[in-house]
Amino acid sequence: xxxxxxxxxxxxxxxxxxxxxxxxxxxxxxxxxxxxxxxxxxxxxxxxxxxxxxxxxxxxxxxxxxxxxxxxxxxxxxxxxxxxxxxxxxxxxxxxxxxxxxxxxxxxxxxxxxxxxxxxxxxxxxxxxx
Amino acid sequence: xxxxxxxxxxxxxxxxxxxxxxxxxxxxxxxxxxxxxxxxxxxxxxxxxxxxxxxxxxxxxxxxxxxxxxxxxxxxxxxxxxxxxxxxxxxxxxxxxxxxxxxxxxxxxxxxxxxxxxxxxxxxxxxxxx
Amino acid sequence: xxxxxxxxxxxxxxxxxxxxxxxxxxxxxxxxxxxxxxxxxxxxxxxxxxxxxxxxxxxxxxxxxxxxxxxxxxxxxxxxxxxxxxxxxxxxxxxxxxxxxxxxxxxxxxxxxxxxxxxxxxxxxxxxxx
Numbered sequence: 001x002x003x004x005x006x007x008x009x010x011x012x013x014x015x016x017x018x019x020x021x022x023x024x025x026x027x028x029x030x031x032x033x034x035x036x037x038x039x040x041x042x043x044x045x046x047x048x049x050x051x052x053x054x055x056x057x058x059x060x061x062x063x064x065x066x067x068x069x070x071x072x073x074x075x076x077x078x079x080x081x082x083x084x085x086x087x088x089x090x091x092x093x094x095x096x097x098x099x100x101x102x103x104x105x106x107x108x109x110x111x112x113x114x115x116x117x118x119x120x121x122x123x124x125x126x127x128x129x130x
Numbered sequence: 131x132x133x134x135x136x137x138x139x140x141x142x143x144x145x146x147x148x149x150x151x152x153x154x155x156x157x158x159x160x161x162x163x164x165x166x167x168x169x170x171x172x173x174x175x176x177x178x179x180x181x182x183x184x185x186x187x188x189x190x191x192x193x194x195x196x197x198x199x200x201x202x203x204x205x206x207x208x209x210x211x212x213x214x215x216x217x218x219x220x221x222x223x224x225x226x227x228x229x230x231x232x233x234x235x236x237x238x239x240x241x242x243x244x245x246x247x248x249x250x251x252x253x254x255x256x257x258x259x260x
Numbered sequence: 261x262x263x264x265x266x267x268x269x270x271x272x273x274x275x276x277x278x279x280x281x282x283x284x285x286x287x288x289x290x291x292x293x294x295x296x297x298x299x300x301x302x303x304x305x306x307x308x309x310x311x312x313x314x315x316x317x318x319x320x321x322x323x324x325x326x327x328x329x330x331x332x333x334x335x336x337x338x339x340x341x342x343x344x345x346x347x348x349x350x351x352x353x354x355x356x357x358x359x360x361x362x363x364x365x366x367x368x369x370x371x372x373x374x375x376x377x378x379x380x381x382x383x384x385x386x387x388x389x390x
Contacts, residue, residue: 002389005325005382012318013375019314033357034300034307040164047164049314054149054179057187057317058142065135097163115143122135129132170294177294184279184309187317188272195265227293245273252265259262 003076062114069121082110133206192244199251212240263336322374329381342370
């Protein structure tokens, strides 16, 4: 399970780094808390963090639960694609929001695969134990 | 633990489905990223996803940790109520936000029960190990 | 692992309490769903909950994964600092957003320590198993 733990921690570190960029953008564009709007560039950074948060809460459980039934190293490899997809997503969204499609897909598809793998795994295990 | 894993994965799939509806609403109502306001119907879909995210991050840990101390099947059954509550919440919120109360309660109460069960379980275990 | 489970559950309970304050502020300041803006005091409560959500999704995995490699009681002690930091953050943010710095740091630093501990732990374990 070490590979699973490693990509899990990397995903959290990546997410915290994107959150740190929001903090920096907050002062760079003069957006005072509690406001979360007021400059489109700041909003891009904020949406990148929020979208990453939105996916992270699905990614980690999907990864951990799929790895209960299938090769942990295989699941970690699928999980690594998410990390690349998120990096591409963040870079392209901040440059130009309309170009975020590919990075989004590359981070969404691994989660869907892990979820389906987990569901198949747990349903087979429940059938076997009947 | 298979039942716990099963309802966990269903909750993530449900959440991702609600997120997909936000993506569809984004194009249906012409809300360009990074905006998250601009059409009240879009905002309903967005709030349903966000509120589900807000609960999911409490639901999964509460479910997993309660199942360390009490019957996993029993905890999974309580967790299944959350799934029904969220479905009702999403349907009623999108139709009319003011009617979201019952669905919200049916998804909140199972989380509170799981949290209390987890806390009682861990405190008893800590007392026993003194 | 009981101490780890205990501080995990406390963090979720704390987060749910902050979410309950948002619900109360929603009616106190007359903010009708799906709006999340309209009164600065409401927005403070909302941002406190959101920021806590943003950290909770990093805190729990960091705590759990660090505890796979290092003393669970030690990791739980670091995790307890986060609980204090969040309490201070919420109190100071609601009084005056600009004063949130210390509480924020006291909840951020334990997460960073747990993440670094987890990464060092898993990398040493991977090296050993080569």
